[in-house]
Amino acid sequence: MNLIQWEDFQRVELRVGTILRAWPNAKAIKPAYVLEIDLGELGIKTSSAQVTAHYTTEELPGRQVLCVCNFPPKRIAGVRSEVLVTGVYDDAGRVVLASFDKPLPNGARLA
Template sequence: MSDQISFDQFMAVDIRVGQIVRAEPFPEARKPAIKLWVNFGPEIGERKSSAQITKHYTPEGLVGRRVMGVVNFPPRQIGPVMSEVLVLGVPDADGEVVLIKPDIETPLGGRLF
């Protein structure tokens, strides 16, 4: 378990609901990855990301999927891609990423609380 944080520290991390609108293979990545374009609604708009999620997902199967992402980290260069959002997941029994999503449809841009 990590160190305890305050509620204010938790609230500083802006986690929102988005929908993948485009996904492409990312062969230039050091580890197998997929490039993602995620729409977080009118307030935030579309953000790009790179995710090492090739074990359970294909680019074709990701389009239209809702995901949760951290939208207030600074952009980070990952090879030729500038990642603008951290898409969230948890490990399966083998340590492979399983994406987190709301279990019912929610408005794009909805904030986790």
């Protein structure tokens, strides 16, 4: 494990967002959804996320997720992905979204 300094962690903008809409990313080679996420003061951002194994497009809206907000935008399978939605791989290599057990304001920063 590489140790980092506190200042390194502080540079990463990890913020809470609420998924507003989700739809299949038809151009993705690996199954993925396009997510529209409300990040409060940062606005509404899009992300392409490979989370199709555990989630449907119907159950994602309203779900709060943790996003890395200060990566530069990246074009992924035709989608301008503006934030990285975080998660962890389960034993089968499928992404489980990082989420919260209590409602939080959109845009709240991980402390």
